[in-house]
Amino acid sequence: MKTCERLRISGPEWSETLKKKQRVFAEIKRVARGFAVRYLSRRTKIVIKRLLRWDSQNPTPRAAASELFLRVDHLRKLVDYEKQTPPSTIASFDPRRLKIVWIIPDFVPGNGGHMTIFRIASYLEQFGHEVAFLIQNPSRHLTGREALKTINEQFQPFNGRVELLGAKLPRLKGDALIATDRFTCYPVRAMAGFRRKFYFVQDYETQFYPMGSEALLAENTYSMGFDCLCAGDWLADMMRKRYGLWAMTWPLAYDPAVYYHTSQNVARSENRISFYARFVTPRRAVELGMMALDILSARNLPFHVDFFGWDLRRLTVGYSHTNHGIVPSRNLGELYRRAAVGVVFSTTNHSLVNREMMACGLPVVDFDLESVRRVFPAGTMRLVKPEPWHIADGLQELLENAEQRETLRRAGFAHIKNLSWESSARLVENALIERVGQTDEAV
Numbered sequence: 174m175k176t177c178e179r180l181r182i183s184g185p186e187w188s189e190t191l192k193k194k195q196r197v198f199a200e201i202k203r204v205a206r207g208f209a210v211r212y213l214s215r216r217t218k219i220v221i222k223r224l225l226r227w228d229s230q231n232p233t234p235r236a237a238a239s240e241l242f243l244r245v246d247h248l249r250k251l252v253d254y255e256k257q258t259p260p261s262t263i264a265s266f267d268p269r270r271l272k273i274v275w276i277i278p279d280f281v282p283g284n285g286g287h288m289t290i291f292r293i294a295s296y297l298e299q300f301g302h303e304v305a306f307l308i309q310n311p312s313r314h315l316t317g318r319e320a321l322k323t324i325n326e327q328f329q330p331f332n333g334r335v336e337l338l339g340a341k342l343p344r345l346k347g348d349a350l351i352a353t354d355r356f357t358c359y360p361v362r363a364m365a366g367f368r369r370k371f372y373f374v375q376d377y378e379t380q381f382y383p384m385g386s387e388a389l390l391a392e393n394t395y396s397m398g399f400d401c402l403c404a405g406d407w408l409a410d411m412m413r414k415r416y417g418l419w420a421m422t423w424p425l426a427y428d429p430a431v432y433y434h435t436s437q438n439v440a441r442s443e444n445r446i447s448f449y450a451r452f453v454t455p456r457r458a459v460e461l462g463m464m465a466l467d468i469l470s471a472r473n474l475p476f477h478v479d480f481f482g483w484d485l486r487r488l489t490v491g492y493s494h495t496n497h498g499i500v501p502s503r504n505l506g507e508l509y510r511r512a513a514v515g516v517v518f519s520t521t522n523h524s525l526v527n528r529e530m531m532a533c534g535l536p537v538v539d540f541d542l543e544s545v546r547r548v549f550p551a552g553t554m555r556l557v558k559p560e561p562w563h564i565a566d567g568l569q570e571l572l573e574n575a576e577q578r579e580t581l582r583r584a585g586f587a588h589i590k591n592l593s594w595e596s597s598a599r600l601v602e603n604a605l606i607e608r609v610g611q612t613d614e615a616v
Contacts, residue, residue, distance in 0.1 A: 244386075250310055251356040252390060254342055254363035263368065263614060264346055268606045271302040272347035274367070276338065276357040279313045279320075282327035283499055285525055286375050289404070289425065290353055293373075295329040296598030305334040307343075309357050348609045351402075354378060358394035368612040371605070372399040374408050374420075376522040377544075380456065400608050402601055407547040408522055419608070423600040425525050426592040427532045431506045434534030434586060442513050444476045444572055447535065449517040449526050451482035458518045458540070458559060465564035466492065474569055479508055509533035513578060514571045520559070523548050528592065531585035536578045538567055553588045555581060 264272070275294060280287040298304045306320075314320040317335040324331050336343075342364050350367040352358040355378045361370055372394070379395075382388040395412070401420035403409040412420035448466075452459035466478060470492040477493040484498040500508065506529075509515060515530035515537045523545055530537050531553070539545050541556035555577075557567040571578055 248386060248390065250340070252359040254340070254360050256363045257342060257344070257365040259365040259614070259616060260346065263366075266348060266368065266610060268610060269301055271297075271349060271602075271605055271609065273297060273302055273304045273349045273351065273605065274307060274345060274347050275304070275351045275353060275373070276307045276309055276360055277353045278357065279308050279311045280323070281313055282323070286354075288328055289375065289525070290373065291324055291329040291331060292594045293598045293601055294333075295331050296595055297602060298331065298333060300598070300602055302602070303333070303347075304331075305336070307336055307338040307360075309338045309360060311337045349605050352394070352399060355381075355391035355394050358397055358399070361399070362397050365616065367616065368614075369605075369609045370397075370399045370616060371402055371608070372397075373402045374412065375404045376456075377408065377411060380521050400604070402604060405522060405548045407544045410547065421600065421604045423597040424592055425523070425528060426594045426597050427525070427529045427589065428502070428594070429532065431502050432509070432529045432532035433506065434532065434582075435510065440511070441534075442477070442511055443575070445512045445514075446476055446478045446568065446572075447508055447512040447515045447530070448478050448480055449482045449515075449524065450480040450485060453483060456520045457482075457524075458520050461559060461561055461564060462516055462518060463490075464561035465568060466490070468561055468565035469568060472565075472569065474572065476568075476572060479512060481505070481508065505529065506533055509535045514538060514568060516568070518559075519545055527554070528589045531589045534582050534586060536571055536581035537585060538564070538571070550584075550588060553581070553584045 273294075275290065277287065277290060294304050294306070306324075308314060308317070308320055311320075314323065314337070317337055320337075321331065321335040324335065338360060342360055344366065345364065346366040348368045349371055350361050350364060350369075351371045351373050352361040353373045353375075358372060361372075379388050379392045381391065395416040395418065398418070401409065401412040401418050403412060403420050403422050404425050406422050409420040409422040412418045446466075448462060449457065450459050450462070451457050467490070469476060470490070477495070479495050479497055480488070481497040481500045485496045486498070488494070488496060497508065509530050510533045512535055515526075515535040516539075517524050517526040517530065517537065518540055519527070520540065520542065521544060523539070527537050527539060527549070537554045538557060539549075539554050540559045542559070545554070545556065555567050555571055557564045571581070
């Protein structure tokens with residue numbers, strides 16, 4: 174379909190009325206939601222970029238009103254829910270078969286946070302509990318059946334119920350209602366009929382935004398009083414000490430069928446760097462790593478970079494590199510097993526990538542920050558200051574010192590070798606049973 178037909182844009186009408194402006198932006202959002210960026214034609218990308226650039230450079234009163242309207246409407250859909258009245262009666266509590274409902278944002282294949290949610294939920298189902306999902310503000314799935322198919326084909330096996338969550342909240346009853354990000358906390362707060370409400374905390378989401386409406390809405394979720402199921406000690410400490418919440422910790426693990434270390438039939442490079450270059454996620458601080466690589470190149474150090482995590486096919490740099498784009502997990506293990514050094518930066522909670530690299534025997538470079546030090550024991554990673562020159566020094570030190578790489582490899586593997594998703598799921602299960610069992614009425 175032609176670009177103009179898909180966007181339904183008539184050039185002269187672009188800013189003629191507020192209503193038409195809103196329709197144009199709605200169509201742009203629909204296209205962006207319906208297709209991964211890498212699948213859009215070059216012409217479509219150019220048209221969208223020009224339209225957005227034109228609008229930002231020509232802030233007419235109508236254009237400004239349209240943009241403000243869209244921002245307000247977007248946030249209203251995520252946080253504005255009518256509060257339900259708790260039921261007068263509640264079902265009996267059976268710790269062997271909890272009734273658990275998760276509220277999640279919509280998703281596409283490759284979403285790491287969703288993969289973790291689906292792993293834990295799949296194990297809870299295997300443990301005998303009744304598990305269901307509600308998808309808030311669905312933008313990629315038209316039905317719960319379609320979403321269930323995506324979960325089973327692209328994430329984890331799951332047999333439970335999946336439904337779409339609209340503006341009118343359903344009347345449900347159960348044991349545990351679990352929020353999974355800043356915006357799903359709002360429908361969780363509004364819904365009644367559950368013994369206990371939880372927040373499955375994978376990151377400190379206030380730091381996802383510059384200070385403003387979205388940061389404040391994220392910060393507000395930590396005052397809602399939910400029990401926190403935290404991915405790591407740094408987050409659990411914060412929930413307890415800063416916000417006074419009940420919190421437990423479970424560790425991010427890895428899939429040993431994909432991420433493993435072997436010396437058989439794999440020639441590990443002496444100068445190959447695996448770099449998690451998902452620059453569209455600001456907390457990965459990819460720009461600092463890119464500057465460090467330029468510094469290494471200027472020092473005439475021989476190395477090759479395997480970029481992964483995002484498509485960088487048009488990248489122009491002065492050193493040898495390969496753009497792998499978004500790599501399926503089954504292929505990431507091979508990438509890690511061939512590299513000399515892995516680079517993944519964590520400015521909030523740590524990434525899954527750290528431990529997956531360690532499981533493949535790959536020494537890891539990350540930032541020397543409290544959020545990292547609190548989770549990883551000393552000596553398990555090469556920690557560097559978040560500045561390009563120090564990052565470059567750390568990389569050069571590892572590339573030139575095979576003995577230090579081996580020391581980090583051993584320490585990293587010792588740190589992760591006893592971790593498993595099943596064990597993490599058991600910790601979550603025990604926390605749910607403990608907290609739900611302390612409540613005799615719906616909230």
